[in-house]
Amino acid sequence: xxxxxxxxxxxxxxxxxxxxxxxxxxxxxxxxxxxxxxxxxxxxxxxxxxxxxxxxxxxxxxxxxxxxxxxxxxxxxxxxxxxxxxxxxxxxxxxxxxxxxxxxxxxxxxxxxxxxxxxxxxxxxxxxxxxxxxxxxxxxxxxxxxxxxxxxxxxxxxxxxxxxxxxxxxxxxxxxxxxxxxxxxxxxxxxxxxxxxxxxxxxxxxxxxxxxxxxxxxxxxxxxxxxxxxxxxxxxxxxxxxxxxxxxxxxxxxxxxxxxxxxxxxxxxxxxxxxxxxxxxxxxxxxxxxxxxxxxxxxxxxxxxxxxxxxxxxxxxxxxxxxxxxxxxxxxxxxxxxxxxxxxxxxxxxxxxxxxxxxxxxxxxxxxxxxxxxxxxxxxxxxxxxxxxxxxxxxxxxxxxxxxxxxxxxxxxxxxxxxxxxxxxxxxxxxxxxxxxxxxxxxxxxxxxxxxxxxxxxxxxxxxxxxxxxxxxxxxxxxxxxxxxxxxxxxxxxxxxxxxxxxxxxxxxxxxxxxxxxxxxxxxxxxxxxxxxxxxxxxxxxxxxxxxxxxxxxxxxxxxxxxxxxxxxxxxxxxxxxxxxxxxxxxxxxxxxxxxxxxxxxxxxxxxxxxxxxxxxxxxxxxxxxxxxxxxxxxxxxxxxxxxxxxxxxxxxxxxxxxxxxxxxxxxxxxxxxxxxxxxxxxxxxxxxxxxxxxxxxxxxxxxx
Numbered sequence: 001x002x003x004x005x006x007x008x009x010x011x012x013x014x015x016x017x018x019x020x021x022x023x024x025x026x027x028x029x030x031x032x033x034x035x036x037x038x039x040x041x042x043x044x045x046x047x048x049x050x051x052x053x054x055x056x057x058x059x060x061x062x063x064x065x066x067x068x069x070x071x072x073x074x075x076x077x078x079x080x081x082x083x084x085x086x087x088x089x090x091x092x093x094x095x096x097x098x099x100x101x102x103x104x105x106x107x108x109x110x111x112x113x114x115x116x117x118x119x120x121x122x123x124x125x126x127x128x129x130x131x132x133x134x135x136x137x138x139x140x141x142x143x144x145x146x147x148x149x150x151x152x153x154x155x156x157x158x159x160x161x162x163x164x165x166x167x168x169x170x171x172x173x174x175x176x177x178x179x180x181x182x183x184x185x186x187x188x189x190x191x192x193x194x195x196x197x198x199x200x201x202x203x204x205x206x207x208x209x210x211x212x213x214x215x216x217x218x219x220x221x222x223x224x225x226x227x228x229x230x231x232x233x234x235x236x237x238x239x240x241x242x243x244x245x246x247x248x249x250x251x252x253x254x255x256x257x258x259x260x261x262x263x264x265x266x267x268x269x270x271x272x273x274x275x276x277x278x279x280x281x282x283x284x285x286x287x288x289x290x291x292x293x294x295x296x297x298x299x300x301x302x303x304x305x306x307x308x309x310x311x312x313x314x315x316x317x318x319x320x321x322x323x324x325x326x327x328x329x330x331x332x333x334x335x336x337x338x339x340x341x342x343x344x345x346x347x348x349x350x351x352x353x354x355x356x357x358x359x360x361x362x363x364x365x366x367x368x369x370x371x372x373x374x375x376x377x378x379x380x381x382x383x384x385x386x387x388x389x390x391x392x393x394x395x396x397x398x399x400x401x402x403x404x405x406x407x408x409x410x411x412x413x414x415x416x417x418x419x420x421x422x423x424x425x426x427x428x429x430x431x432x433x434x435x436x437x438x439x440x441x442x443x444x445x446x447x448x449x450x451x452x453x454x455x456x457x458x459x460x461x462x463x464x465x466x467x468x469x470x471x472x473x474x475x476x477x478x479x480x481x482x483x484x485x486x487x488x489x490x491x492x493x494x495x496x497x498x499x500x501x502x503x504x505x506x507x508x509x510x511x512x513x514x515x516x517x518x519x520x521x522x523x524x525x526x527x528x529x530x531x532x533x534x535x536x537x538x539x540x541x542x543x544x545x546x547x548x549x550x551x552x553x554x555x556x557x558x559x560x561x562x563x564x565x566x567x568x569x570x571x572x573x574x575x576x577x578x579x580x581x582x583x584x585x586x587x588x589x590x591x592x593x594x595x596x597x598x599x600x601x602x603x604x605x606x607x608x609x610x611x612x613x614x615x616x617x618x619x620x621x622x623x624x625x626x627x628x629x630x631x632x633x634x635x636x637x638x639x640x641x642x643x644x645x646x647x648x649x650x651x652x653x654x655x656x657x658x659x660x661x662x663x664x665x666x667x668x669x670x671x672x673x674x675x676x677x678x679x680x681x682x683x684x685x686x687x688x689x690x691x692x693x694x695x696x697x698x699x700x701x702x703x704x705x
Contacts, residue, residue: 015136018120027119028134030143034110038068053086070147071107076100090170098162108152113199114143115610116617132197137616141199152200153193153265160186174228180221188213191266205258205274208266217247235297245287252280285372288312303338305361313368317375317402330406334363342419355419355426367407370440374455375404399454407457409436427470434463435499441519443502444511453511459501461519465494483585491577514567522568522601525551525560527649529632530625547625547636549646560646568652574599578661587670593662602655602703608647615639655703657695663688 046059058081065074084094121134123144168178190211194200221243228236256272293307309332318326342356377400384393411434419426438457445451469490477483496518507514528550531539554564576597583590611620623633635644666685674682697703
């Protein structure tokens with residue numbers, strides 16, 4: 001750029017429409033065109049009643065959420081019915097039914113093309129019609145076309161019917177049998193449409209997709225429960241359970257392009273001349289469970305709970321028999337002890353302590369989080385050259401692994417519950433450790449093996465943490481309408497680390513698994529700054545120039561390569577906490593909730609995808625290097641590059657933040673007035689979600705997003 005002759009430099013650099021915008025001082029804010037003010041509505045109507053032996057309730061709820069992006073909204077209608085019937089002195093029956101209809105319009109995702117769009121272009125021509133391209137850039141289209149009606153549709157409709165039925169029979173005094181049955185049926189239809197004049201189709205033929213997913217599952221539980229009180233001091237309870245869960249999922253999909261008329265959207269795909277893909281699938285899985293639990297209490301001071309559970313999953317290989325050669329089953333026992341210290345005689349004289357309870361527990365839990373046929377491997381369709389013609393065939397897609405087994409977590413917990421000054425101060429302290437072994441995770445393989453990864457039980461991890469909470473009633477004056485002020489505070493810290501991988505203590509750099517580190521880490525080059533003009537000779541040793549990103553040569557071998565990558569951080573925070581204050585006075589109530597998370601790192605795709613500094617697309621407003629601005633923040637612009645060298649290093653940020661998550665202000669209409677209106681209660685309120693965010697990640701960006 002020639003500063004001595006900026007007019008000539010601008011003519012050489014900018015096209016006609018851009019020069020016109022510069023002369024007029026015109027800049028287009030495309031984000032303003034694709035966004036709007038969001039709104040939410042919720043309506044609920046319910047009725048309940050019954051008699052001595054019959055209780056029922058029926059309710060209806062309608063919810064609508066209008067998104068801040070044009071084309072996005074969500075509708076939900078729910079009907080809930082509950083019925084409980086006492087048949088006789090020994091038998092009772094109940095049913096709960098929930099039916100819902102949801103429609104979600106995700107619409108387009110115009111933010112990428114919008115944020116990249118040149119603000120010196122214009123969206124409309126002189127006649128007020130939308131332009132297809134705002135500038136001569138062939139990769140960019142007008143973002144406003146993305147949010148026109150029926151231009152881009154991503155619509156999901158879901159119908160769900162969920163029921164819970166039970167019957168309970170009293171066999172003897174203290175001995176009952178209960179049968180629970182919970183069917184769940186849902187149908188989900190996903191429809192996608194992309195019109196010709198959109199960035200996705202770039203004036204080509206329209207595209208449509210229609211997915212259909214039908215799911216049915218049920219749970220049957222048989223529960224035997226026995227309770228007995230002995231000599232008024234011993235409380236004994238036994239529970240036995242046998243349950244069966246089944247799930248069946250059917251899926252079908254069709255994708256087509258070249259639609260003869262666009263207003264058909266994704267409904268009449270048989271008219272399309274090009275069927276781009278057809279797919280269908282069926283998956284089934286089941287879970288068989290046995291559980292026994294004993295609860296014992298002595299004088300309501302000493303409490304003991306012992307539980308043993310056996311779960312069998314069809315997702316793992318082996319025989320169905322519990323005693324056969326199989327990996328389907330997992331054994332998960334647990335034990336818990338509690339001591340109500342406040343009930344001891346030596347505590348009776350301490351009036352300030354209302355409640356003091358010490359808890360200790362240890363137990364195993366299981367995770368079967370794999371797809372139904374993961375142990376069997378899979379095939380995928382591919383193309384072959386068969387003579388002089390192309391032909392379809394199949395190739396291995398995923399490796400067989402019949403050795404997969406349950407992922408198991410052993411949890412130790414020590415807790416203390418307390419209540420002071422008539423419970424005006426209450427809370428708890430928890431210290432825990434979770435050791436997970438046989439982790440179900442993918443293990444990266446050399447591509448020369450023909451596979452990218454294989455699912456295995458790869459190792460062990462550990463979580464250790466502490467949680468503290470306290471609730472206080474600070475002020476309580478004047479009865480129900482008097483001034484009240486209460487506070488809730490909680491803080492927690494958790495350390496996650498990998499203990500072992502593949503039965504060893506060595507890191508797996510390819511899979512980003514590091515001993516002593518969390519499961520998710522950022523492993524990259526360490527950015528030192530920007531090469532400055534006075535460092536030209538040193539930069540040349542690394543084949544770089546002033547203005548480019550300077551990274552650390554960790555092993556001092558005079559070259560930057562994969563061996564110079566280091567652990568930069570993790571998205572796991574060192575600690576987090578919440579602070580809530582509630583105030584009320586004469587019907588007016590105010591609530592303020594503050595949340596903080598400290599000591600984590602985030603990686604921002606905004607600072608890579610929208611920060612190429614190549615001049616072709618719109619860029620984030622960053623402090624970039626020039627000879628007159630020798631910053632160490634961001635590199636110099638360069639139109640001869642797709643992105644800066646080592647550009648990933650400028651995407652890491654301190655993820656710590658503090659935010660005012662919610663402020664709510666309300667007013668309750670006096671009871672005397674609501675009674676005249678024949679209402680039980682009436683409340684007006686307003687609230688603000690996340691009105692203030694304080695972080696090191698951009699000016700207005702949210703590290704949680």
